[in-house]
Amino acid sequence: xxxxxxxxxxxxxxxxxxxxxxxxxxxxxxxxxxxxxxxxxxxxxxxxxxxxxxxxxxxxxxxxxxxxxxxxxxxxxxxxxxxxxxxxxxxxxxxxxxxxxxxxxxxxxxxxxxxxxxxxxxxxxxxxxxxxxxxxxxxxxxxxxxxxxxxxxxxxxxxxxxxxxxxxxxxxxxxxxxxxxxxxxxxxxxxxxxxxxxxxxxxxxxxxxxxxxxxxxxxxxxxxxxxxxxxxxxxxxxxxxxxxxxxxxxxxxxxxxxxxxxxxxxxxxxxxxxxxxxxxxxxxxxxxxxxxxxxxxxxxxxxxxxxxxxxxxxxxxxxxxxxxxxxxxxxxxxxxxxxxxxxxxxx
Amino acid sequence: xxxxxxxxxxxxxxxxxxxxxxxxxxxxxxxxxxxxxxxxxxxxxxxxxxxxxxxxxxxxxxxxxxxxxxxxxxxxxxxxxxxxxxxxxxxxxxxxxxxxxxxxxxxxxxxxxxxxxxxxxxxxxxxxxxxxxxxxxxxxxxxxxxxxxxxxxxxxxxxxxxxxxxxxxxxxxxxxxxxxxxxxxxxxxxxxxxxxxxxxxxxxxxxxxxxxxxxxxxxxxxxxxxxxxxxxxxxxxxxxxxxxxxxxxxxxxxxxxxxxxxxxxxxxxxxxxxxxxxxxxxxxxxxxxxxxxxxxxxxxxxxxxxxxxxxxxxxxxxxxxxxxxxxxxxxxxxxxxxxxxxxxxxx
DNA sequence: CTGAAAGCGCTTACAG
DNA sequence: CTGAAAGCGCTTACAG
Numbered sequence: 074x075x076x077x078x079x080x081x082x083x084x085x086x087x088x089x090x091x092x093x094x095x096x097x098x099x100x101x102x103x104x105x106x107x108x109x110x111x112x113x114x115x116x117x118x119x120x121x122x123x124x125x126x127x128x129x130x131x132x133x134x135x136x137x138x139x140x141x142x143x144x145x146x147x148x149x150x151x152x153x154x155x156x157x158x159x160x161x162x163x164x165x166x167x168x169x170x171x172x173x174x175x176x177x178x179x180x181x182x183x184x185x186x187x188x189x190x191x192x193x194x195x196x197x198x199x200x201x202x203x204x205x206x207x208x209x210x211x212x213x214x215x216x217x218x219x220x221x222x223x224x225x226x227x228x229x230x231x232x233x234x235x236x237x238x239x240x241x242x243x244x245x246x247x248x249x250x251x252x253x254x255x256x257x258x259x260x261x262x263x264x265x266x267x268x269x270x271x272x273x274x275x276x277x278x279x280x281x282x283x284x285x286x287x288x289x290x291x292x293x294x295x296x297x298x299x300x301x302x303x304x305x306x307x308x309x310x311x312x313x314x315x316x317x318x319x320x321x322x323x324x325x326x327x328x329x330x331x332x333x334x335x336x337x338x339x340x341x342x343x344x345x346x347x348x349x350x351x352x353x354x355x356x357x358x359x360x361x362x363x364x365x366x367x368x369x370x371x372x373x374x375x376x377x378x379x380x381x382x383x384x385x386x387x388x389x390x391x392x393x394x395x396x397x398x399x400x401x402x403x404x405x406x407x408x409x410x411x412x413x414x415x416x417x418x419x420x
Numbered sequence: 421x422x423x424x425x426x427x428x429x430x431x432x433x434x435x436x437x438x439x440x441x442x443x444x445x446x447x448x449x450x451x452x453x454x455x456x457x458x459x460x461x462x463x464x465x466x467x468x469x470x471x472x473x474x475x476x477x478x479x480x481x482x483x484x485x486x487x488x489x490x491x492x493x494x495x496x497x498x499x500x501x502x503x504x505x506x507x508x509x510x511x512x513x514x515x516x517x518x519x520x521x522x523x524x525x526x527x528x529x530x531x532x533x534x535x536x537x538x539x540x541x542x543x544x545x546x547x548x549x550x551x552x553x554x555x556x557x558x559x560x561x562x563x564x565x566x567x568x569x570x571x572x573x574x575x576x577x578x579x580x581x582x583x584x585x586x587x588x589x590x591x592x593x594x595x596x597x598x599x600x601x602x603x604x605x606x607x608x609x610x611x612x613x614x615x616x617x618x619x620x621x622x623x624x625x626x627x628x629x630x631x632x633x634x635x636x637x638x639x640x641x642x643x644x645x646x647x648x649x650x651x652x653x654x655x656x657x658x659x660x661x662x663x664x665x666x667x668x669x670x671x672x673x674x675x676x677x678x679x680x681x682x683x684x685x686x687x688x689x690x691x692x693x694x695x696x697x698x699x700x701x702x703x704x705x706x707x708x709x710x711x712x713x714x715x716x717x718x719x720x721x722x723x724x725x726x727x728x729x730x731x732x733x734x735x736x737x738x739x740x741x742x743x744x745x746x747x748x749x750x751x752x753x754x755x756x757x758x759x760x761x762x763x764x765x766x767x
Numbered sequence: 768c769t770g771a772a773a774g775c776g777c778t779t780a781c782a783g
Numbered sequence: 784c785t786g787a788a789a790g791c792g793c794t795t796a797c798a799g
Contacts, residue, residue: 077566079792090770095794103768122566125543126482127792129473130775136540137525144518154708160507167526171491176527176540178484179514193483193523196472197544215467219424335712361501365682366712426776437786442778452784474776477791 078119086115098123129197137178138170138388139194139201141208144181154332155304157360159204161377162225166202169381173389175199182207195220200388203227205273213238221391223384228274229401239387240401241380245275245357248373248406249282252355253327255371255408257290260415262325262353268312268337269298270329276304279357283327299323302333309336310343317344324352325414331356331363334370334413349415359409368412375406425466433462445470476544484525485517485735486541486548488555491528501679502651504707506551508724509572513549516728520736522546529554542567547735550574552620560585568738570731575621586734587748588727592622592704595720595753596629599702600674602718602755604637607762609672609700615659615684616645617676623651626704630674646670649680656683657690664691671699672761678703678710681717681760696762706756715759722753 084091089108096104097112104112115121129135142162145153167177178198180190184206191208195201195216203213205227216222217237224240256262267283270276280298287294300316302308309332316323317340328334334356338348346352348368356363359374383404391397410416431438436455443451444459451459462468476482489509492500514524525545527537531553538555542548542563550560552574563569564584571587603609614630617623627645634641647663649655656679663670664687675681681703685695693699695715703710706721730751738744757763 080794081792091793092770092772092795093768096769099794105768108769120562120565122539122563123543124477124792125540125545126473126476127775128543128794130471130477130777131792131794133775133794135473135544137544156511157708160511163510163526164503164507167528171528171537174537176525176537176544178523178525179510180523181514181518190518190521190523192469193472196470196475197482197484197523198472216469218467219469361504362709362712365709367714427778428776438777439779439786439788440784443785446778450784455785471776474791475778477793478776478778480778480791 078121080121080123082119083112083115083121086119087111135197135199136175137198138166138175138385139178139180139198140166141180141182141191141194141201141203143204143206144183154306157332157362158304158330158358161358161360161375162204162380165377165381166384167381168378169385172382173385175385184209188212191216200392202384202388205275221388221395223387225380225384226275236399239391239399241384241387241404242401243375243380243404244406245278246282246285248357248408249279249327250286251282251408252357252371252373252414253283253286254290255410256325256327256353256355256414257286257292260325260353263292264324265292266299266316266321266323266326267295268309268316268326268328268333269301270304270308270333271301273304276329279327279329298329302329302336304330304332306332306336306339309333310340311336313337313340314343317341317346322346322352326352326354328354328356331358331360331370331372334372335362335366338366338368338370338413348413353415354413356413357406359407364411371411371414371416372409373406374409376404380404425468427468427470429466430459430462430468433466434458482544482546483522484545485513485522485732486525486527486545487513488527488529488538488541488548488550490551490553491530501653504679504709505651505677505705508705508707508722509551509727512724512728513731514728515725516732519729520732522732531556535559538563547739549731549735568735568742570734572727572731573622583746586738586746588731588734588751589748590722590727590751591753592625593629593632595704595755596626596674597633598629598755599704599718599720599761600630600633601637602757603672603674603700603702603761604633604639607672607700610639611671612639613646613663613668613670613673614642615656615663615673615675615680616648617651617655617680618648620651623676626674626676645676649676649683651677651679653679653683653686656680657687658683660684660687661690664688664693669699673699673701675701675703678705678707678717678719681719682709682713685713685715685717685760695760700762701760703760704753706754711758718758718761718763719756720753721756723751727751 080091080094084094097109142159145156170177180194200221202223202225222238229235284294300312302312356370356372363370427438427441431441444456489506492503517524527541547568549570569585631641647659649659703717703719710717
């Protein structure tokens with residue numbers, strides 16, 4: 074195998090300086106057409122592919138954005154279905170990044186280890202988005218000292234980190250409030266229960282919205298969730314199956330996320346209950362699967378596209394001005410009324 | 421904002437050389453414990469995060485693998501559901517890469533443009549996986565001259581590229597052959613039709629397996645697919661709806677991929693036909709959604725995990741020995757018999 | 768518009 | 784085990 078060609082070879086071949094090669098390749102400088110031609114010819118002939126590392130080092134810019142999401146491994150080493158939600162995030166971020174000319178460097182990280190992986194990512198990108206439970210706070214602070222960091226859908230971390238890390242969240246509380254309100258106002262259900270996820274700020278905020286909706290309507294307000302899953306389908310199924318086994322028959326179930334709701338659907342079917350005729354169900358997030366199950370899931374859909382775009386622009390703003398104060402931005406969610414709440418299909 | 425610290429600052433702070441700092445941080449060299457402590461202390465105090473670019477340039481290794489998949493945008497700028505399949509690939513590759521200590525650099529690319537993006541990716545990783553229709557052959561050859569490249573599930577490209585690019589494919593023909601055989605042997609259907617995807621080697625290979633199964637059983641063999649979608653749910657629905665509108669009533673439909681089969685399900689339901697009682701349906705790929713729809717989809721599932729692992733190991737082998745001859749590796753698929761073929765649910 | 772040369776921030780023989 | 788120094792392959796003021 075030949076040795077890999079460098080700018081020097083290209084420059085020599087094209088009989089120009091490396092500066093000219095660099096200018097031609099970056100595209101945005103005025104170079105005599107004749108030289109330009111020669112450079113392209115040399116590049117083609119030599120099969121030149123510029124070294125990203127050298128380029129990044131010299132230009133202090135990578136053209137790469139990073140994304141750390143939690144490492145979710147199911148029981149037998151298969152991906153947990155909580156991953157569906159991350160698929161959407163990855164896709165949304167990749168698209169938004171690409172629109173602005175960045176590639177996306179992704180890695181599933183776990184708070185307890187993987188510091189090397191996080192460093193690999195952080196050291197190689199111009200800015201990064203981290204989801205909750207991926208990077209320990211001290212590490213996060215350190216990284217934020219080097220590149221802009223936006224925490225997506227996560228909790229406010231330590232005070233230190235909060236000073237330097239931007240936060241981008243969705244309207245969890247408001248979404249759950251609307252969903253619950255819909256169940257009460259439109260369908261007249263008063264016996265509405267909440268099926269939580271794991272102990273997380275997202276689940277908590279959604280429960281909060283659930284409580285608010287009930288309180289506003291003068292209905293009795295539960296002080297704690299009636300059941301709790303873990304944001305997976307299996308967890309939701311177990312939680313609701315237990316509820317039913319205990320003899321409870323709520324009229325409607327507000328679930329902390331879509332997978333939990335999907336699990337609820339299965340548990341209810343298993344108990345011979347019809348959705349929405351016997352029990353209504355709502356989810357949260359708007360994963361694609363929710364549109365395909367029957368009954369189609371009524372849910373609060375997160376604006377993936379906009380979340381990605383917003384995350385990238387926040388990163389770019391901070392790249393332009395690193396002294397910016399940390400920001401907390403909340404994006405609205407959209408309530409998608411489908412079948413599982415009792416409304417008819419909108420097909 | 422303070423200036424970002426470098427190895428030099430860390431070395432000065434720890435009163436050691438930069439070589440020692442580098443050794444401590446890389447972890448694998450024997451350094452006097454006292455020095456090691458001092459380095460870690462300095463790193464912590466300064467909030468040092470090594471520059472990936474400098475590191476890569478000096479070490480000639482990035483610890484990053486690349487993945488280019490096609491840019492799939494649906495009608496109103498939303499992701500086409502053909503993306504589900506890529507979600508699985510991305511996840512499988514991310515996991516396999518991470519297991520070997522790599523992060524994954526991803527970018528959706530389109531053959532006609534995006535050469536810059538491809539270059540961004542190729543220049544920054546140690547090896548890359550490309551899916552079909554993402555990188556033009558000449559560009560692919562050039563990249564393969566710099567880093568190992570594996571084409572996943574793609575066609576053999578130009579002869580030139582085929583010499584330097586490894587190919588990793590799944591048993592498309594065999595999977596379709598088994599699926600079709602199952603329909604005939606187990607369920608006794610003889611009137612089995614094929615709904616193709618777009619003009620692609622994958623769809624063609626699956627049709628080939630379909631034909632083989634029929635021929636082996638002495639049944640009439642169609643010379644061309646009875647209908648064709650485009651690998652999306654909408655395409656499958658349209659193709660099958662047209663078939664039905666034309667008055668055709670096949671007993672079973674072998675679809676080129678899962679989304680096509682999902683679309684078939686919708687079209688059949690729309691025509692008042694029951695699956696599998698009136699018409700049986702099979703898919704291909706094994707996307708997660710197929711397990712959740714009713715009837716659950718009988719399909720040939722691609723071994724995502726193993727595909728990812730295999731792709732990474734092929735890259736590593738070529739990294740170790742760049743002179744390796746180009747390889748073509750085929751991975752088996754697993755036929756998952758569920759409900760849509762007429763077998764009962766295995767819940 | 769073009770080139771000579773410094774410099775980006777690491778790692779790694781090489782010598783000790 | 785440790786350090787001085789070269790070198791990785793680009794980009795970009797700086798001068799012309």
